[in-house]
């Protein structure tokens with residue numbers, strides 16, 4: 001069986017630490033009265049991970065690059081149509097729809113982290129930049145920080161659901177390669 005090294009170590013470390021940190025942010029956000037201090041630290045770590053991934057999208061290995069998985073609207077729609085007809089080609093890296101999902105996740109995480117910097121809480125303080133904006137703007141950004149988390153959760157649910165669907169309908173396990181780095185590259189239908 002031929003195996004191709006698809007996900008480099010930094011991409012894998014990025015992914016699993018991001019997933020763990022988002023779970024931690026949820027928990028520490030819900031229990032902010034006791035855990036806000038750690039919530040801020042987790043938030044900085046996520047912002048750093050997002051910044052790293054943006055950089056890695058330009059200088060990382062082949063399949064980690066944006067140029068490998070970001071396609072224009074035409075090819076993305078063509079892929080979606082092929083998917084509906086159960087004739088979608090297999091990609092070793094991210095497929096065109098998955099590529100745009102990654103952009104959406106990174107954008108939501110950046111928004112979440114940046115609004116957090118200005119968010120405030122009457123009891124336990126807030127983000128380090130909260131004094132830079134008016135009280136009214138602070139309230140708006142805090143509201144956004146709370147609301148956008150729901151959208152982020154929705155994206156994460158869709159992300160995990162698509163991985164489960166991939167397994168169920170195409171019989172391909174995507175999780176293992178995100179752990180080991182390697183994908184089986186034997187199938188004739190693969191797209192390099």
Ligand code: HEM
Nearest residue numbers: 011015019022093094095098102105156160163174175178
């Ligand atoms: C908060 C939770 C999560 C977030 C924010 C998240 C985010 C992401 C991002 C940004 C990528 C792109 C990786 C890259 O190229 O850098 C990705 C890929 C991936 N994620 Fe997640 N993820 C989360 C949870 C999970 C979970 C729980 C699983 C396991 C079921 C999972 C499985 C995968 C897999 C298999 C890929 C690769 C998809 C492919 O082969 O194209 N993720 N995820």
Ligand code: HEM
Nearest residue numbers: 025029040043044046112113116117119120121126127149
């Ligand atoms: C991207 C990662 C982040 C996620 C997923 C996240 C998520 C959350 C959640 C779920 C809450 C609870 C909201 C509620 O009360 O309903 C919260 C509250 C809060 N977060 Fe974050 N957060 C993140 C980053 C940050 C950062 C970087 C900061 C500041 C440095 C921050 C500061 C705050 C503050 C001050 C609150 C309390 C505000 C309030 O009363 O709601 N967060 N966050």
